[in-house]
Amino acid sequence: MGKGSVVFVTVFTYIFLTSQVSQVKSISGRDYHDDNGDINQGPRNVRIDAYAKGNYTIFSLSHLHPNKDQYRYKTHLMACGSDLRFGNWENAWKESLKRRFKADPYTNVTIEVREQSTGKIIAKNSTVTPAKEPEANVTSLECNKVKCQAIVENECSKYNGYNITVQFTLKPSCDKLKNPLITHAAVVSSQTVRVALRDLDLVPFTNYTVTAKLANNVGAATDPSLTRETFFISKSESPGRVSSLNVTHSTPYSLHVVWSAPDDNPPKGKLSEYKLEWKIQEMSINKENVIVNESVTSFNITGLQQNTTYDIKIVAKNAQISSYGEVFSIKATTKDEGPYSEYFSCKPRIMRTAKRPKGPCYSEDDRGHVFCCSVLHLLHRNACGEMQGAKIPCSDRSSSFRTRVIVTQSTRKIRHERITTVTKTRI
Numbered sequence: 001m002g003k004g005s006v007v008f009v010t011v012f013t014y015i016f017l018t019s020q021v022s023q024v025k026s027i028s029g030r031d032y033h034d035d036n037g038d039i040n041q042g043p044r045n046v047r048i049d050a051y052a053k054g055n056y057t058i059f060s061l062s063h064l065h066p067n068k069d070q071y072r073y074k075t076h077l078m079a080c081g082s083d084l085r086f087g088n089w090e091n092a093w094k095e096s097l098k099r100r101f102k103a104d105p106y107t108n109v110t111i112e113v114r115e116q117s118t119g120k121i122i123a124k125n126s127t128v129t130p131a132k133e134p135e136a137n138v139t140s141l142e143c144n145k146v147k148c149q150a151i152v153e154n155e156c157s158k159y160n161g162y163n164i165t166v167q168f169t170l171k172p173s174c175d176k177l178k179n180p181l182i183t184h185a186a187v188v189s190s191q192t193v194r195v196a197l198r199d200l201d202l203v204p205f206t207n208y209t210v211t212a213k214l215a216n217n218v219g220a221a222t223d224p225s226l227t228r229e230t231f232f233i234s235k236s237e238s239p240g241r242v243s244s245l246n247v248t249h250s251t252p253y254s255l256h257v258v259w260s261a262p263d264d265n266p267p268k269g270k271l272s273e274y275k276l277e278w279k280i281q282e283m284s285i286n287k288e289n290v291i292v293n294e295s296v297t298s299f300n301i302t303g304l305q306q307n308t309t310y311d312i313k314i315v316a317k318n319a320q321i322s323s324y325g326e327v328f329s330i331k332a333t334t335k336d337e338g339p340y341s342e343y344f345s346c347k348p349r350i351m352r353t354a355k356r357p358k359g360p361c362y363s364e365d366d367r368g369h370v371f372c373c374s375v376l377h378l379l380h381r382n383a384c385g386e387m388q389g390a391k392i393p394c395s396d397r398s399s400s401f402r403t404r405v406i407v408t409q410s411t412r413k414i415r416h417e418r419i420t421t422v423t424k425t426r427i
Helices: 002-022
Strands: 047-053 056-062 069-077 097-102 107-115 121-128 138-143 147-152 165-172 182-187 192-196 207-215 228-233 242-251 254-262 271-280 288-293 298-302 309-318 328-333 343-345 349-351 362-364 370-372 375-381 387-393 405-408 413-416
Touching: 047 107, 047 121, 056 107, 056 121, 069 097, 138 207, 138 228, 147 165, 147 207, 147 228, 165 192, 182 192, 242 309, 242 328, 254 271, 254 309, 254 328, 271 298
Parallel strands: none
Antiparallel strands: 047 056, 056 097, 069 107, 107 121, 138 147, 147 192, 165 182, 165 207, 207 228, 242 254, 254 298, 271 288, 271 309, 309 328, 343 375, 343 413, 349 370, 362 370, 375 387, 405 413
16 A cells, blocks of 8 residues: 555656646747737747847747747838748747847848747747938928928938928027027828928028938937938018107298108018108098108108198008018198298399389289399208299299288398298109
């Protein structure tokens, strides 16, 4: 009985140990799947260690059956989305192997082991090579006032990573601007990549230098030959208001106004015109206006009413822009008519007659005396306050004037006072 007991125990222990050896554990601690999706529990614990170093992947295979197990590998360019086929099966000639495969950046390399006799996959592992800066080229770049467009090289194997974008960098010609540099990344979904400039905070009417190059999760391309460059002028905007607006001369029937160009720094566009508008204060009707080109900075408003306050407004406009800029407005009042402040000098000859001779150069003083002038010398102040003179023959005097003459013998000047107005013409 004692010997039989010993034999029984020995047999039981052998069966238990055999069952422990036949239990399989994959490299990841889980059952693995073959290409048909079947779960495999192999007779051995084949181990595959994998890691990537630079452009190489290294696999360490252990617990192999020499000449009974086979291995193969395949690569997957992650940026392209294409999966290459596995290579041919190779025999494992010893129990432990170390295999090194060269691969492009950001490439998945997978290796698997099978039993040659059964064809069952008994181990599998994979690793991904590190990503690096793109090596694909931007082949062309064009920009206008609305958009920038880049065309990238159609070679996804050179993307070398994920989150592939075209990095547009816009630098204005003036380095003193508040936002001198703008970088915008546009996702690469096709060979042509566009970016709308209206979405960017560009300085209007400014020269920009634009560069475009590919970028990924690691960074932008570092090779200068992969970058393209171009230039453009950003879109204009409506100008600011004129920097000044003043009335420099006033008469009972006219106002002379001067103004200065908008003080936009930097300019928002190329100035094209001014629009000057005037109307009687607190009246919404009878507005009048005139449009002058950008070189004009003064205007004489005529045809006004004496001793009347006017609202005067002016706006500027840039070329290629439909809207005017900010309004600059002032108020100004015409003078009361009163004595006319211009003088005619001549050599009067007193006519000793109560009858008025015929001719345009005769007039009367307050006492009814009649005088004659053959040539009048008109002296007056212009809009700038300067004295000017003009010789006016009597035959050329306007019939719109009726004058009352006051003679001063000591100065030999005749002062004329305007009784009726002259028909005014707009400049």
